[in-house]
Amino acid sequence: MSINTSLIKESGKAVQDLGVQVAEYFYDNMFKNFPEVRAMFPGDMSEQRVRLFNSVLLIAGNIDNTDMLVPYLQELGVGHIKYDARPEHYTIVGKSLLQTLKHFLGPAWTKEMAEAWIAAYNLASTICIKAAYEAMAPGRFQPLTLEDVPPAQAV
Numbered sequence: 001m002s003i004n005t006s007l008i009k010e011s012g013k014a015v016q017d018l019g020v021q022v023a024e025y026f027y028d029n030m031f032k033n034f035p036e037v038r039a040m041f042p043g044d045m046s047e048q049r050v051r052l053f054n055s056v057l058l059i060a061g062n063i064d065n066t067d068m069l070v071p072y073l074q075e076l077g078v079g080h081i082k083y084d085a086r087p088e089h090y091t092i093v094g095k096s097l098l099q100t101l102k103h104f105l106g107p108a109w110t111k112e113m114a115e116a117w118i119a120a121y122n123l124a125s126t127i128c129i130k131a132a133y134e135a136m137a138p139g140r141f142q143p144l145t146l147e148d149v150p151p152a153q154a155v
């Protein structure tokens, strides 16, 4: 499925220009609608607040730059294993993100715009989730053998 990358880039920039209030709205909205994820984040969000959001804007700004984007998203997905971010959480973050964009973009949130963001978010999340899955693949476990702990030699 092709993504309307110019819509993503233009709207990402417009939202970025609105500053920190966008990140605040995003988290308030997510924690209100999905209180189950609140405990995953630090109590004091002042430092972390913009990181996730800035990262989304970085992704939006580079949505047509696959060479940069794919490794970035793979690393992000693997990095989120330590936060216990699961596939269902990506749905929650995505809904909250798109509701935030809708709120701030107002009349610019057209059907075309919504479709572009849905496609971009679905693709980005899938890359994150697949990378995390591959990083945790059972096949990566190398079973121990006696060679790892050789028995004492009889003298």
Ligand code: HEM
Pocket: 037, 040, 041, 042, 048, 051, 052, 053, 055, 056, 076, 079, 080, 083, 084, 085, 086, 089, 090, 091, 093, 124, 125, 128
């Ligand atoms: C495409 C979606 C997402 C993007 C772009 C994103 C981006 C980021 C970034 C850039 C950071 C800070 C740097 C780092 O540790 O990697 C971060 C931290 C974090 N993210 Fe995500 N994230 C996404 C999805 C999620 C999901 C689905 C969850 C689970 C609810 C989540 C939970 C967290 C948590 C708990 C932190 C650490 C906060 C802290 O301890 O201060 N993220 N995220």
